[in-house]
Amino acid sequence: MDLEDLARLRRARDTIDRDYARPLDVPALARVALMSPGHFSRSFRAAFGETPYNHLMTRRVERAKALLRRGDTSVTEACFAVGCTSLGSFSSRFTELVGETPSAYRARRHEAGAPIPACIAKIHTRPVRTRPAAGAG
Known part of the structure; x- marks a missing residue:
């Protein structure tokens, strides 16, 4: 995973951390990261060790x-x-x-x-x- 992808994933994770009370789904978060939903989910899990949904629910x-x-x-x-x-x-x-x-x-x-x-x-x-x-x- 290159640094640009990691920066986009961190931007999506920051969105979860900041906007946890808003309706958030994988397609919306993938748009923040400029990735397709499937690629975003796989990349998020590889980078942070949990799915975007699990991170959201933990927050x-x-x-x-x-x-x-x-x-x-x-x-x-x-x-x-x-x-x-x-x-x-x-x-x-x-x-x-x-x-x-x-x-x-x-x-x-x-x-x-x-x-x-x-x-x-x-x-x-x-x-x-x-x-x-x-x-x-």
């Missing part, structure tokens, strides 16, 4: 965790705030990445992490896939 769950830690946002509100349109799919993916349901995560105490700087907390609270995602590939 959405990461942001949802922050909303749920505050305690003043319901699971449904968090789901829609991060751009998910199905509460069931959101809950399934959240549980897969975090290891507990969004409701259980929201109900748990989170004060112990309050004095930790956000940049450090982000590293330690980033969702990690606990099993292969359905449709990964």
Whole structure:
């Protein structure tokens, strides 16, 4: 993969990271990267080790965790705030990445992490896939 392709892939990844709450799909992201959808998906996975969809959902769950830690946002509100349109799919993916349901995560105490700087907390609270995602590939 040449540097130009990698720069275009990073631009698409940055779009996911910035616009995670907007409707994003592979064809739209492929346009950002100036690639065909199939080539984009294969190249993204080769470059970053995960599919564009998995990266998007990881970002959405990461942001949802922050909303749920505050305690003043319901699971449904968090789901829609991060751009998910199905509460069931959101809950399934959240549980897969975090290891507990969004409701259980929201109900748990989170004060112990309050004095930790956000940049450090982000590293330690980033969702990690606990099993292969359905449709990964």
